[in-house]
Amino acid sequence: MRSAVVHPTLGTRAGAIVERPPVLRVAPGRTAPVHAPTAIEVEHLDFAYGAKQALFDINLALPARQVTAFIGPSGCGKTTLLRCFNRMNDLVDVARLTRGQIRIHGADINAAEVDPILLRKRVGMVFQKSNPFPKSIYENVAYGLRIQGQRRRAVLDAAVEQALRSAALWDEVKDRLGDSGLALSGGQQQRLCIARALAVEPQVLLMDEPCAALDPIATAKIEELIGELKRRYTIVIVTHSMQQAQRCSDQTCFFYMGHLVESGATRQIFTQPTDPQTAAYINGHFG
Ligand SMILES: Nc1ncnc2c1ncn2[C@@H]1O[C@H](COP(=O)(O)OP(=O)(O)OP(=O)(O)O)[C@@H](O)[C@H]1O
Numbered sequence: 289m290r291s292a293v294v295h296p297t298l299g300t301r302a303g304a305i306v307e308r309p310p311v312l313r314v315a316p317g318r319t320a321p322v323h324a325p326t327a328i329e330v331e332h333l334d335f336a337y338g339a340k341q342a343l344f345d346i347n348l349a350l351p352a353r354q355v356t357a358f359i360g361p362s363g364c365g366k367t368t369l370l371r372c373f374n375r376m377n378d379l380v381d382v383a384r385l386t387r388g389q390i391r392i393h394g395a396d397i398n399a400a401e402v403d404p405i406l407l408r409k410r411v412g413m414v415f416q417k418s419n420p421f422p423k424s425i426y427e428n429v430a431y432g433l434r435i436q437g438q439r440r441r442a443v444l445d446a447a448v449e450q451a452l453r454s455a456a457l458w459d460e461v462k463d464r465l466g467d468s469g470l471a472l473s474g475g476q477q478q479r480l481c482i483a484r485a486l487a488v489e490p491q492v493l494l495m496d497e498p499c500a501a502l503d504p505i506a507t508a509k510i511e512e513l514i515g516e517l518k519r520r521y522t523i524v525i526v527t528h529s530m531q532q533a534q535r536c537s538d539q540t541c542f543f544y545m546g547h548l549v550e551s552g553a554t555r556q557i558f559t560q561p562t563d564p565q566t567a568a569y570i571n572g573h574f575g
Contacts, residue, residue, distance in 0.1 A: 324351035327492060327522035328373060333388035335368055337380070342368045344546045346388070350539065355514060355523045357537035357554065359530070361575035364543040366526045370494050373397070373524065374411035375404045393491065409436075412485030416497040418477035420469030420484075425452075425461050428469040428480055432488035447487050454520075455483035456513045475506025479513065486517075493517065495525040499532065511536050530570055534558055542566045 328350040335343035343365045350356045358366040368377065372390055375397060377383040390397050397407055409432065420428050429448040430438075438444060448465070452458040457479040461472070469480050478498060485493060495514070499507040514523060514536050527533050533540055534554060541551040542565070550557065550566045561567045569575050 324354055326350065327352035327393060328524070329389075329391040330369075330372075331389045331391075333369075333372070333390065334386045335365075335372060335377070336384050336386050338382040341386075342546050343372075346548050348541065348548065348551060350522065350524065352393075352522045353518055353520065354538040355518050355525060355536050356539040356541060357533035358524065358526045358541050358543060359528075359533050359569070360543035360549075361569065362528075363545075365546045366543055367496055369543070370413075370496055370524060370526050373492065373494055374408045374413055376408075376413065378404055409488040410490055411492040411494060412488070412490035413494040413496070414478065414481050414485055414498050416500045418474065418481050418501070420472070420477050420480050422468065422470055424466050425469050425472070425480060426465040429483045429487050431484060436488070448483075451483040451487035454486050454517065455479045456509065456516070457483055473506070475502050475509055478502060478506070478510060482510075482513065482517075486521075490521065492522045492524070495523065497526050497528065500528070507532075528575075530558070530572075542569060544569070 326349045328348070330346050330348040330350075333343055333346040334341065335346075346369060358370060360366055368383075371377045372385065373392070377385075385398060392407075392411065395402070397411075421431060423431070426448055427434075429451050430444045433444060433447055438447075449458060449462075452461060457476060460476060461467075461480075469477065472480060478501075482493075482498075499510050502510065511532065514525070517523060518538075525532075525536060527536075537554045539551065540554040540557040542549045542557065542561075542563075544565055550561060550563045557566065558570055561570060
């Protein structure tokens with residue numbers, strides 16, 4: 289299996305945005321420049337659950353304020369890599385990053401001084417199954433700010449409204465902010481979870497099959513929302529839907545058995561994949 293190596297020369301201050309355009313190397317001799325600053329850089333990453341290696345020498349540069357889709361058959365490591373970006377894997381006892389580095393806006397997120405709780409505010413996450421807290425709509429969105437110590441009602445009110453507007457939910461819930469978040473429809477609950485992630489002003493939004501449990505109408509709303517949100521946030525989405533990857537993403541990365549096989553502009557990946565494995569997968573021959 290050939291791994292698509294993406295390895296821009298780096299040289300950044302911790303915390304600064306990398307302004308150099310990343311290069312997604314799609315095949316030896318063929319490169320696809322991406323005209324956006326880099327948000328996330330992955331360099332020679334190996335990752336294991338106990339003795340079982342799940343990711344092998346992953347090298348990637350994800351552009352800021354674009355949508356990158358992770359695709360590939362079940363078990364290929366998409367979610368594992370996504371969860372590396374906000375260190376959710378720290379919560380899994382046997383999970384270990386065994387080699388390599390991940391930098392977000394230039395900062396090594398596994399450095400000793402990085403607080404994973406703060407990291408998860410900068411790098412928000414939305415899961416396959418929406419998971420509102422058993423609290424009011426308002427309190428779901430205000431939650432992250434409250435635990436940061438924000439007590440001023442006017443500040444909370446403004447942040448809740450802003451986050452709900454950003455998640456395209458405000459008009460549907462503004463008259464019932466005191467109702468339980470669990471009383472919303474599945475699609476609304478997912479947008480509530482997006483609002484909750486946005487309220488603490490992340491830079492990156494990770495979405496792990498965010499529409500897997502939704503009907504086509506709710507899915508269309510989330511996809512439209514993703515198109516809006518990418519103006520302000522870097523978005524990484526794991527999806528099993530080839531149509532969704534094509535509709536939503538600017539860049540696509542195809543994984544197979546823990547290897548990054550190919551990455552590049554979504555249009556190129558879906559019309560002119562350079563690797564036969566990618567072609568077989570997007571044409572539905574396996575997966
Ligand atoms: N908590 C865990 N403990 C042990 N092995 C795990 C754990 N989570 C994932 N794995 C293994 O790591 C590999 C990659 O899993 P991962 O969930 O990242 O794949 P995926 O591509 O996201 O799959 P899917 O599309 O089915 O969600 C798989 O072999 C999986 O069994």
